Amino acid sequence: xxxxxxxxxxxxxxxxxxxxxxxxxxxxxxxxxxxxxxxxxxxxxxxxxxxxxxxxxxxxxxxxxxxxxxxxxxxxx
Numbered sequence: 001x002x003x004x005x006x007x008x009x010x011x012x013x014x015x016x017x018x019x020x021x022x023x024x025x026x027x028x029x030x031x032x033x034x035x036x037x038x039x040x041x042x043x044x045x046x047x048x049x050x051x052x053x054x055x056x057x058x059x060x061x062x063x064x065x066x067x068x069x070x071x072x073x074x075x076x077x
């Protein structure tokens with residue numbers, strides 16, 4: 001792991017340090033998890049946006065596949 005300098009305002013730092021999980025696991029562990037969560041949400045948002053751009057407001061599979069929407073099945077079900 002590499003050390004990273006971070007700047008937090010005093011009020012946020014006090015709130016962070018008063019958190020039970022931070023006291024138990026430490027700032028670094030909690031901030032690593034927060035960064036990983038942020039990146040996961042950001043990726044999910046980008047993927048959702050790409051789907052929205054690709055498919056727009058279209059509903060269903062289009063005329064070519066009309067009537068087939070309910071024919072799919074998942075293995076084991």
